[in-house]
Amino acid sequence: MTGLDVSRRLSRSQQQSSGWIVFGKLFGGGSKASAYQAGQELFQRGMEAASQYRTAEAIRLYSSSFEANPNPAPLINRAKLYRWRLLFAEAIRDLELAQRLDKQQGNEFSIPIGIELEECRFLAQNRFNGQRDLFVADLKDKGFDYVAERLADTIFKGEGFLLGYHVMNEVDNVKKFENIADFPFVKNLIENDLRDHSIIDKILAERDGQEAFEASGKLFQMMLCVYDYPDMAKLRDLMVQKIWTLMNSPH
Numbered sequence: 001m002t003g004l005d006v007s008r009r010l011s012r013s014q015q016q017s018s019g020w021i022v023f024g025k026l027f028g029g030g031s032k033a034s035a036y037q038a039g040q041e042l043f044q045r046g047m048e049a050a051s052q053y054r055t056a057e058a059i060r061l062y063s064s065s066f067e068a069n070p071n072p073a074p075l076i077n078r079a080k081l082y083r084w085r086l087l088f089a090e091a092i093r094d095l096e097l098a099q100r101l102d103k104q105q106g107n108e109f110s111i112p113i114g115i116e117l118e119e120c121r122f123l124a125q126n127r128f129n130g131q132r133d134l135f136v137a138d139l140k141d142k143g144f145d146y147v148a149e150r151l152a153d154t155i156f157k158g159e160g161f162l163l164g165y166h167v168m169n170e171v172d173n174v175k176k177f178e179n180i181a182d183f184p185f186v187k188n189l190i191e192n193d194l195r196d197h198s199i200i201d202k203i204l205a206e207r208d209g210q211e212a213f214e215a216s217g218k219l220f221q222m223m224l225c226v227y228d229y230p231d232m233a234k235l236r237d238l239m240v241q242k243i244w245t246l247m248n249s250p251h
Contacts, residue, residue: 039069046077053176055081072098072109079116084177086225086232088124095120123218127226135226139235148238155219156243163243165213166220168200170240182233185241 046061062078075098082091095117102109126132139147156162171194174186181187194200203209224232 035069039065039071039074042068043074043077046074050077050081055085055177056179070101071105072102072113075101076109076113076116079120081177083116083120084173085229086221087229088120088127088221088225091120092117092124123221124225126222132226135223136231139227139231144231144234144238148235149242151220151223151235152239152243155216155223160247161209162213162216164247165203165209166216167240167243167247168194168203169213169217170236172197172200172204174236178233182230183237183240185237185244189240189244 042061042065046058046065049055049061050058059078059081062074062081066074066078075094079091079094079098082088082094095113098109099113099117102113121128126135142150152163156166171186171189174180174183175190175197180190190197224236227235
């Protein structure tokens with residue numbers, strides 16, 4: 001990864017909070033006062049929804065904000081939400097459009113857009129470098145169970161800490177950013193074994209754990225984002241199921 005990777009210094013929740021604070025101050029543009037006001041109101045509501053992890057609602061509000069007053073800020077924040085959902089193609093699309101608009105409107109946000117765009121392109125490289133077709137064909141040939149297990153083995157190499165941390169991280173991510181109905185096993189964990197989210201928060205807040213998981217977390221994103229959302233969600237849910245079953249099986 002390049003030296004622009006902010007995840008080395010911020011936890012996922014910290015990156016999330018930082019993003020809303022920064023881009024809350026960047027909302028700009030608009031030649032008509034009424035359009036600006038409408039866009040700004042929708043943008044603020046989007047930030048509020050995002051800060052409360054009402055992700056689908058936040059995406060809709062950012063989209064409406066952009067439609068009311070086209071400028072880079074709603075696109076930047078919407079791209080962040082797409083990124084947390086591993087929807088890098090959508091995130092890159094938003095960031096590239098934000099970059100074009102920014103150049104037309106004063107080039108104020110070139111640095112944050114450039115950093116985010118470079119990171120997304122790096123993490124999504126397997127989706128665009130010709131590898132995606134191989135991944136998809138392999139899934140069609142071998143099936144979800146086989147691919148989910150192989151992905152877990154390849155990414156985490158059987159290391160107990162990495163496997164356990166991944167489960168906690170995925171449960172946290174699904175609860176905050178995803179449509180939980182698309183992750184039935186994780187949904188069951190959230191409602192039962194892991195309903196006390198303070199346990200997850202404590203584990204994910206540990207600096208040593210974040211640093212130990214960083215490389216594996218990036219590899220996970222790079223390998224899973226090649227699939228379209230329905231297949232990706234199913235694979236992610238299956239990976240958690242297989243790891244959880246392994247961790248809780250009698251030895």
